[in-house]
Amino acid sequence: MHRGTVALVLFEWILMSKLPGEVWATRWQSMAYATKEQLVKKFCRYASHVFRKQCRGIGNIHSSSPSAKVGRIVSMHFFWDHRIHEDVPRGPFKTTRDWMQARLMLSSRESHGKIAKYSAQSEMGSDDEDDLHDAQQTLDIIKKLQPLVDVVFPPAQDPEPEATMLFHDDLSLHNILVDRDGNLTGVVDWEKTFLEEMASLEPGWMEVFESSAQKRDPDMAVRKRDNDFLAKRIQGWVDDVTKGRVDGPGLLERIYDD
Numbered sequence: 001m002h003r004g005t006v007a008l009v010l011f012e013w014i015l016m017s018k019l020p021g022e023v024w025a026t027r028w029q030s031m032a033y034a035t036k037e038q039l040v041k042k043f044c045r046y047a048s049h050v051f052r053k054q055c056r057g058i059g060n061i062h063s064s065s066p067s068a069k070v071g072r073i074v075s076m077h078f079f080w081d082h083r084i085h086e087d088v089p090r091g092p093f094k095t096t097r098d099w100m101q102a103r104l105m106l107s108s109r110e111s112h113g114k115i116a117k118y119s120a121q122s123e124m125g126s127d128d129e130d131d132l133h134d135a136q137q138t139l140d141i142i143k144k145l146q147p148l149v150d151v152v153f154p155p156a157q158d159p160e161p162e163a164t165m166l167f168h169d170d171l172s173l174h175n176i177l178v179d180r181d182g183n184l185t186g187v188v189d190w191e192k193t194f195l196e197e198m199a200s201l202e203p204g205w206m207e208v209f210e211s212s213a214q215k216r217d218p219d220m221a222v223r224k225r226d227n228d229f230l231a232k233r234i235q236g237w238v239d240d241v242t243k244g245r246v247d248g249p250g251l252l253e254r255i256y257d258d
Contacts, residue, residue: 020179073091089105112135
């Protein structure tokens with residue numbers, strides 16, 4: 001990120017240097033399989049390096065002297081629409097539990113606000129009725145999620161900040177840049193990494209990935225709690241877990257394997 005001497009770019013926005021190359025999606029069909037394989041392996045090496053550069057706490061990296069540090073979080077869940085004005089914890093969070101609780105608090109306040117708004121109206125259009133239904137549905141999911149958060153992320157007295165690392169949340173052929181020879185020139189829009197290759201390259205990464213499977217489902221539920229298309233799957237997963245039916249498919253499986 002470049003910081004100007006006069007006007008700083010604030011909040012969620014950054015300025016990036018323009019990188020050479022073109023998106024991998026435009027080169028995919030003409031690229032040899034061996035070249036694709038080498039690119040995948042190179043990504044795994046990069047993921048391994050990032051895993052080793054761990055931080056403490058959950059938030060965003062902010063400039064500081066003598067080195068950068070983890071500070072307040074800057075993510076869409078915390079600043080979208082009116083959420084930027086809500087008085088809620090914004091990090092840095094010591095634990096995943098704290099982070100999850102803050103996100104649930106924001107969503108709960110937003111849902112309660114919409115319900116109060118539309119309940120006070122004498123007449124509602126179809127869009128208003130849809131918004132009211134979505135808010136009530138989201139609030140129902142949040143109420144069911146709260147006990148699960150307490151189980152999966154139990155409270156601890158004066159916990160140490162958890163180990164964290166950078167994680168690309170939207171890796172695709174459209175934000176990977178390559179040159180005409182198929183060489184990697186850059187990755188923009190810093191999600192998924194390559195499990196098999198990582199198993200041999202960085203066993204510690206695989207250990208963390210596999211041991212945290214139970215924790216990824218609640219995170220996905222919090223992230224997608226207001227997605228009307230996924231609401232039934234989230235509610236079904238929450239009901240199954242609450243009733244002790246834990247041998248069935250997890251939430252991620254229900255979403256991506258359907």
